Amino acid sequence: MDFDLTPEQQALRQLARDFAQKEIAPVAALYDEREEFPLPVYQKLGEIGILGMVFPEQYGGGGADLVSLAVVTEELSVVDVPVGVSESVNGMVGSIITFFGNQQQKDQWLPPLAKGRMLCSFGLTEPGAGSDAMAISTRASLEDGQWVINGTKCFITHAGTPISGLIIIAVVTGESKSRKELSCIIVPKGTPGYNIGAPYRKVGWRSSDTRELSFLDCRVPEENLIGKRGKGFHQFMAVLDWGRIGIGAVAVGLARGCLDQSLKYAQQRVQFGVPISKHQAIQFKLAEMATNVEAARLMVLRAAHLQTLGRPFGKEASMAKLFASEIAVRAAEEGVQIHGGYGYIEEYPIARYYRNSKILTIGEGTSEVQKMIIARQLGC
Ligand SMILES: Cc1cc2nc3c(=O)[nH]c(=O)nc-3n(C[C@H](O)[C@H](O)[C@H](O)COP(=O)(O)OP(=O)(O)OC[C@H]3O[C@@H](n4cnc5c(N)ncnc54)[C@H](O)[C@@H]3O)c2cc1C
Structure with missing residues (x-):
């Protein structure tokens, strides 16, 4: 078994790590406080090829694999989860076009996505359809060569930013x-009739753009259908497996960020005459966090590796997402505990990590949904 990254994957990891430290770390808290999408950060991410890294080279992308995406997503998320989320969601959504789109759709949309000049979103969730995806009611009827769309999507990531170009809706x-x-x-x-609502006010992921979208007699050409009519469930299930690896990598990054912050704090904070890192109770928390980060990363990378080999990876993606998101929430909670009262004060980054953690066990399929998927694969 080879657990080493390839030289190309290592180079991408270094690129993302340097970028995160130089370009994201100094501004992450500021954008979070302002609840503002960090447009300059995404523009630079596009320029250095990270936003378009998984798109095919023939369309100007980096042609990178899912392991590379997971490695890069972790590095960005160590510093700022919303950036890691958008980078990963963008790669996932764009891949619907790569995998299932026709030539005209690829020619039109992949080059701007690959060059990182545009973001794309995915709209599945509706007010009446969350975990139960089959309950969606947004309807598209074919009239005179056009799809006429009516309905509402909720909680949609980065659909309303200045560089959002398209949404793929179920x-x-x-x-x-x-x-x-x-x-x-x-x-x-x-598109007329496609209305983008105001951003939600969220507990965490505050610099991530999340909105409700409504479609009122919204007309798009018949050719905007992806693949064959009626294949939507298969298409979004395929990309959700991919997306779970992305959110798993985000969770690994967040947990690693919590570990870094907590270790640094524990080595500086003196109580009872010694740094608190000398107290065994604190050491055990840090040791557990470090162990969980390693285990979660291995699960995420293994699921991504299976995908690159073309082997089934749905169960492994669900397991990785489930484990990584649960340990991320625990790492954030223990991180605050290690910081004591200061962990509850916004000047300390751990407070932001804490707020950013909880949604990881909900988005891209809740922990309960992941367990349902895993149990089904076990034959239950
Ligand atoms: C910040 C943010 C960004 C998001 N981005 C996107 C996006 O870009 N695109 C998109 O389409 N969606 C997005 N979502 C939506 C997200 O995927 C959903 O919130 C999630 O799938 C859960 O759906 P729900 O909120 O309707 O919860 P519900 O499905 O109503 O679930 C509520 C609770 O019931 C549990 N539950 C439901 N059914 C069962 C069952 N059968 N057995 C046991 N327990 C069950 C759930 O696990 C959960 O604990 C985003 C959400 C947020 C908050």
């Missing part, structure tokens, strides 16, 4: 044998 396009026919359709930003 819609109902019909019924057959009392089963809903689900399809995925591209809706370019600016």
Whole structure:
């Protein structure tokens, strides 16, 4: 077994690590406080090729694999989770076009995505359909060569930023044998009838753009359908597996950030005449955090590696996402505990990590949903 990254993956990790330290760390708290999307950070991420790294080289992307994406996502998330999330979600959503799109869609959308000049979003969740994806009710009807879309999507990541270019939405396009026919359709930003709501005020991920979207007689050409009509469920399930690896990597990054912050603090904070890192109770917390980070990273990278080999990886992706997100929440909680009262004060980064952690066990499928998927694969 070879646990080493390739030279290319190591170079990408170094690039992301340096970028995170130089360009993200100095501004992360500021954008969080202002609840503002850090546009200059994304523009630079696009310029150095990170935003477009997983897109095919023939469209101007980096042609990197999912292991590389996981490694880079972890590095960005050590410093600032919302940046890691958007980078990973963008790669995942764009890959729907890479895997399932037609030539015209690839020619139109992949070059700007690959060059990092544009972000794309994915709209599955609705007010009445969260964990139960089949409950979606946003409908697209074919009229005179156009899809007419009506419905509402909620909690959509980075659909309303200045560089958001398109959203791929899951819609109902019909019924057959009392089963809903689900399809995925591209809706370019600016299409009449596609309305982007105000950003939510969130507990964490405050610099991440999250909005409700509504579609009111929104018309797009028939050719904006991705792949075959009725294949939407298969398409979004495939990318959700990929997305779970991304969120798993975000969670590893957050847990590692908590460990770094907590170790540094514990070595400086003196109580009872010694740095608190000399107290065994604190050492045990740090040791557990470090062990969990290693285990979660191995699970995330293994799932990503299986995907690059073209082998089934859905169960492993769910396991990795489940474990990594749960240990990330625990690392943030223990990190605050190690910081004592100062951990509850916003001047200390651990407070931001704490606020950013909880959604990791909810987004991209809750922990309960991951357990349902794993149990199903076990044959239950
Ligand atoms: C910041 C943020 C960003 C997001 N970004 C996106 C995005 O870009 N695109 C997108 O489509 N969505 C996005 N989401 C939505 C996210 O994926 C959903 O919130 C998530 O899937 C859970 O759905 P829900 O919130 O409706 O919870 P519900 O499905 O209502 O679940 C509520 C609780 O019930 C539990 N539950 C539900 N069904 C079962 C069951 N059968 N058995 C046991 N327990 C069950 C759940 O685990 C959970 O604990 C985002 C959400 C947030 C907050």
